[in-house]
Amino acid sequence: MSLVSIRDVRKSYGAQEVLKGVSLDVGRGDVVAIIGRSGSGKSTLLRCINGLETYQAGAITVDGMAVGDGKTDLRTLRRHVGMVFQQFNLFPHLTAGENIMLAPTVVVKEQKGEARAMAEALLEKVGLAGKFDSYPSQLSGGQQQRVAIARSLAMRPTVLLCDEITSALDPELVNEVLKVVEQLASEGMTLILVTHEMRFAREVGTKLVFMHQGRVHEEGPPKALFANPATPELAQFVGHQN
Amino acid sequence: MSDFSFWIILQNLLLATRWTILLSLIAFVSGGFVGLLLLLARVSHSKTLRVLSIGYIELFQGTPLLMQLFLFFFGVALFDIEVSPWVAAWLALTFWTSAFLAEIWRGCVESIPKGQWEASESLALTYWEQMRYVILPQALKIAVAPTVGFSVQVVKGTALASIIGFVELTKAGTMLNNVTFQPFLVYSLVALIYFALCFPLSWYSKRLEGRLNVAR
């Protein structure tokens, strides 16, 4: 049984149907890279998985918990599903360390001392040991995004959603963030990432999903798909990108 | 009996409301005029004018309107001139209003991007020409909403004129209360009438503000 199962999900904003029946299975330890044109529904799909958006038809389950059926408590779900955003969304009034400690202390009611030790360990893991007391405004974009990743990890999620987490970064800062994600992948973390980094999708992904006009247009092993796109749309998309 | 006095009370309050409206209008217009002079002094190149206008604004924004009313009421009397509450209220509200409006308008002038000054300066306009033809017309547009908003404060400010004996809405309320002994009814009606005067202004100010934000 897959960890994340998405069955024929449909989602509309008003009259505009944004997801037109999306199905997708993600197994434990999978690294799923979602690619596709802007507006194809990638973010919407991701946001449906942790309940930031509601959908009108279909079903999503994460680790056996149904999402958006009105019965599963979203807070319970979100303790298992982490999310990292394009715009980092660090809390500006808290230091890097406090950003990481916030949810463990407030939501999980962990002891301050424990949470602090974990925050320090996580900062070290993302290569930011010593930045505990820095405020977000004192960090570079790449550093902020790594803190945001650490913040998500502090809740020990079973799956981590990443929505174009390097798109707001200056080119020279992209790699430091991708390296952290790559390390997570190698440790067996289940990842679903929307990305424009084709090389990364090919090297690190275990599954590639190409979204087009609100549908999963093509999916499969990244290397095979990049080498032999079955549809002209994907061919054009990867050709265009490369 | 109680029905009878209700209509009497309301009628008298509404009659007194005329004075609230008149005092508000006059104070707002004269305050706006003085405020404009004050604004020009505040943004002028002359340091003396700037310092004087800052002092003026600080003084009238840093003391209670009630004190200003008392000072005009009792201060003019020092010159052996008999001063009516009406004149004292008008003077005090004018000075008080001008200080606040000048400060509001200065904010509007300063929110005009620096590039506008630089562009008009490179067209060889003098400082006052830049002000007159480029900056003020733009600032005016931004200033309408907060100015209308402040008019609410002026209407409410006129209520203090009751304390020096000017018979407007609030004073009429107090007098009616003293004869009818129905404070709850009287002050509810007084509040309601003020609300009827002020709420449309507040609402209009908010709407103007909203429209400006959409336009930009």
Next chain:
Amino acid sequence: MIQQLNFGDLLPYWDVFARGLVFTIVLTLTSTVAGLALGTAGAWARTFGPKWAGAVTRVYVEIIRNTPFIVQLFFIFFGLPALGVKLSEDVAAFIAMVINLGAYSTEIIRAGIEAVPKGHLEAGASLAMSRWEIFRHIVLKPALMKVYPALSSQIVIVMLGSAVVSQISAEDLTYAANYIQSRNFRAFEVYIVAAFLYLLLAIGLRALLRGIGRAMFPKG
């Protein structure tokens, strides 16, 4: 012909001034704390609270902002006893001040809350935080920080407005001035001194608020 000013006649009354000054300071400080608490609650109701609470708050804010403080004060002190709620001058003054500042600060703080980027709320939600936790830990502080200057100005305005509580015989600085001038008939001099004391209070209060702001929001 201008009359001679004489401030000497005020000296015997310095203690009256002092008592009035202390009253005004205490009234301002206590009602500021309570008023800001009320304003925070109101702003919460308008943004994060249930619909009905937001609607009630909205009515409250509009009523207070569109009626004069003196009428609110008279209503509370003279009008409420008709309903069986009898308050002393001091308590009535305090309540009127709190209700007044509460309404203005509701609007100010609400603006600050609405300026918090939506992404921060979503980040909080994604960390499994409840709406209350998001408000409490993510929204409130940045919102207060953003509107702190506007709040400070409003607090000074409310302090100056407190002069009106003398009209229900609460013994504040203005009450002291009224009392003294009724004794020594030096109205102009007395009110000059009182106005000057208010000016000092306004300057002092602004400095105090700046200091508190710096301590509370070290980065702001």
